[in-house]
Amino acid sequence: MRNLFPVLTVVAAIIVLWYGAAVWLNTPWAYDKAQRAGVELSTSELIADTWSQKKPKLPAPHQVTREIWKTTVEKKITSKRSLIYHSWVTLSATLLGFALGTVLGIALAVGIVFNRTIDMSVMPWVITSQTIPILAIAPMIIVVLNAVGIQGLLPKAIISMYLSFFPVVVGMVKGLRSPDHMQLDQMRTWHASGAQTFWRLRLPSSMPYLFTSLKIAMAAAIVGAIVGELPTGAVAGLGARLLAGSYYGQTIQIWSALLVAAALAATLVAIIGLIQRIVLNRMGMAQ
Amino acid sequence: MNWLIAGALIWALGWYVNVRLAALPKSRVTSLLVPVIFGVTLIIIWECVVRGLQIQQVLLPAPSVIAARFASSTSILWQDWVQTVLKGMMSGYVIGCLAAFLTALAVDRFDFLKRGLLPVGNFAAALPIIGMAPILVMWFGFDWQSKAAVVVVMIFFPILVNTVQGLAASDAMQRDLMRTYAAGYWKTLFKLRLPMALPFIFNGLKIATTLALIGAIVAEFFGSPIRGMGFRISTSVGQLALDLVWAEIVVAAITGALFYGAVALLERKWTFWHPSQRS
Numbered sequence: 001m002r003n004l005f006p007v008l009t010v011v012a013a014i015i016v017l018w019y020g021a022a023v024w025l026n027t028p029w030a031y032d033k034a035q036r037a038g039v040e041l042s043t044s045e046l047i048a049d050t051w052s053q054k055k056p057k058l059p060a061p062h063q064v065t066r067e068i069w070k071t072t073v074e075k076k077i078t079s080k081r082s083l084i085y086h087s088w089v090t091l092s093a094t095l096l097g098f099a100l101g102t103v104l105g106i107a108l109a110v111g112i113v114f115n116r117t118i119d120m121s122v123m124p125w126v127i128t129s130q131t132i133p134i135l136a137i138a139p140m141i142i143v144v145l146n147a148v149g150i151q152g153l154l155p156k157a158i159i160s161m162y163l164s165f166f167p168v169v170v171g172m173v174k175g176l177r178s179p180d181h182m183q184l185d186q187m188r189t190w191h192a193s194g195a196q197t198f199w200r201l202r203l204p205s206s207m208p209y210l211f212t213s214l215k216i217a218m219a220a221a222i223v224g225a226i227v228g229e230l231p232t233g234a235v236a237g238l239g240a241r242l243l244a245g246s247y248y249g250q251t252i253q254i255w256s257a258l259l260v261a262a263a264l265a266a267t268l269v270a271i272i273g274l275i276q277r278i279v280l281n282r283m284g285m286a287q
Numbered sequence: 288m289n290w291l292i293a294g295a296l297i298w299a300l301g302w303y304v305n306v307r308l309a310a311l312p313k314s315r316v317t318s319l320l321v322p323v324i325f326g327v328t329l330i331i332i333w334e335c336v337v338r339g340l341q342i343q344q345v346l347l348p349a350p351s352v353i354a355a356r357f358a359s360s361t362s363i364l365w366q367d368w369v370q371t372v373l374k375g376m377m378s379g380y381v382i383g384c385l386a387a388f389l390t391a392l393a394v395d396r397f398d399f400l401k402r403g404l405l406p407v408g409n410f411a412a413a414l415p416i417i418g419m420a421p422i423l424v425m426w427f428g429f430d431w432q433s434k435a436a437v438v439v440v441m442i443f444f445p446i447l448v449n450t451v452q453g454l455a456a457s458d459a460m461q462r463d464l465m466r467t468y469a470a471g472y473w474k475t476l477f478k479l480r481l482p483m484a485l486p487f488i489f490n491g492l493k494i495a496t497t498l499a500l501i502g503a504i505v506a507e508f509f510g511s512p513i514r515g516m517g518f519r520i521s522t523s524v525g526q527l528a529l530d531l532v533w534a535e536i537v538v539a540a541i542t543g544a545l546f547y548g549a550v551a552l553l554e555r556k557w558t559f560w561h562p563s564q565r566s
Contacts (some may be wrong), residue, residue, distance in 0.1 A: 010407050121322055246424065
């Protein structure tokens with residue numbers, strides 16, 4: 001709570017800057033219009049005009065808020081213009097990809113921790129692959145899977161899976177190896193089997209690492225789903241709204257899709273944070 | 288069918304060699320050889336599966352086809368690389384790093400700003416900032432300037448957050464010692480706090496290398512002049528020239544790995560004293 005006031009100040013400053021930038025960026029077009037209409041603009045008229053243009057270079061915050069309100073609350077959810085509908089399309093791909101990526105990532109991490117050959121062969125490639133712009137192959141995956149006959153949710157989920165997979169592997173390997181020698185020796189003195197050591201020591205002590213990497217993975221999964229929607233020709237989803245908006249110069253639509261995507265990402269990450277707090281509290285691991 | 292059997296055999300052979308190598312005591316040679324054998328085996332299996340099952344060119348080209356395409360279209364690849372990496376990515380990376388670093392210095396001087404900006408920065412790091420790409424393409428035009436802008440926006444917050452954290456890394460005792468030496472703000476900054484912050488800053492710089500390349504490529508999906516890696520990928524996918532797409536991806540992968548490696552090398556040179564660098 002100590003940070004509340006400074007954070008609110010920074011947010012307020014951002015909004016003020018935003019309004020200022022809207023005036024600055026939209027002024028040329030306002031003057032252009034006024035000149036063609038043959039009227040002189042006073043300063044207050046100019047500012048009012050820059051904050052209410054139809055296709056501004058930078059829409060003012062209230063225009064974006066109104067657009068979001070119009071496309072979420074006032075539209076039916078089934079409508080193609082409803083942002084809730086588009087968010088759901090993106091969200092479902094994100095969640096499916098995230099779930100697949102997490103399961104696969106944990107499975108590979110377990111393999112890496114328990115099998116030396118897998119560790120030595122795969123781990124360097126996992127680390128190298130993080131330096132590669134994986135997102136660049138998104139269009140290809142979509143088109144190729146489309147050619148095989150797989151459409152809709154799954155291709156996007158595969159891209160999300162691919163992006164959320166690596167943070168989970170790296171985090172879980174670190175986490176499963178986090179018990180120190182003392183603890184592992186203790187398990188050995190109890191004659192614990194490999195499975196017992198895994199379930200009672202390694203897995204519980206990896207939880208903090210797991211949640212940290214799940215947050216990164218969730219953020220990556222959303223980016224994957226949004227980018228995955230670009231090459232399908234803007235059918236549905238937040239990415240499609242971005243692309244359609246950029247084709248037709250509908251800046252207000254782009255900004256509203258962007259803000260909704262941001263809110264979606266923030267909510268999902270916050271939910272993981274909440275689960276993390278509850279789980280770690282119950283395990284007695286809360287900091 | 289023969290190809291598939293050959294692939295299975297090579298897989299078994301490669302895996303067997305790796306199991307034997309992994310059982311040896313860990314040394315520099317084995318820890319380099321094992322992943323290389325694994326990678327080469329995968330590529331050979333890919334080739335065998337594509338030939339054995341006669342997978343169409345438009346679905347998955349064989350590695351040999353990709354290599355041939357790579358060799359025959361080096362001029363296109365070079366031109367795209369210059370456009371995307373040198374013009375778009377590098378200028379954005381430099382501008383973004385400098386801007387974030389200077390902002391971090393300013394933020395660090397005022398506790399109020401630090402408490403206000405850090406949560407916002409952490410929040411922004413989780414957002415799909417890549418979505419800003421269409422807007423920035425509209426503002427800065429189709430050429431490399433808009434790609435540089437996307438890169439700046441993407442890498443700004445990770446570097447800012449890491450640098451501010453790093454500047455807080457020196458403890459009160461050390462700062463007190465600097466004060467007893469009568470060192471002013473700038474002297475303390477350059478002699479104590481910046482060196483202490485380097486591991487954190489490099490962490491941010493390394494994250495930023497990947498983000499920068501992704502930003503520069505994805506921004507081209509939203510419009511670009513008729514060259515650039517992102518442009519080539521999206522148009523070649525449309526023409527089903529997947530071998531060219533794969534060639535671009537190979538270029539992107541090599542660029543990403545080299546860029547990251549260069550930053551990591553610099554890190555090793557400048558922060559040799561840090562525990563994580565001493566093995």
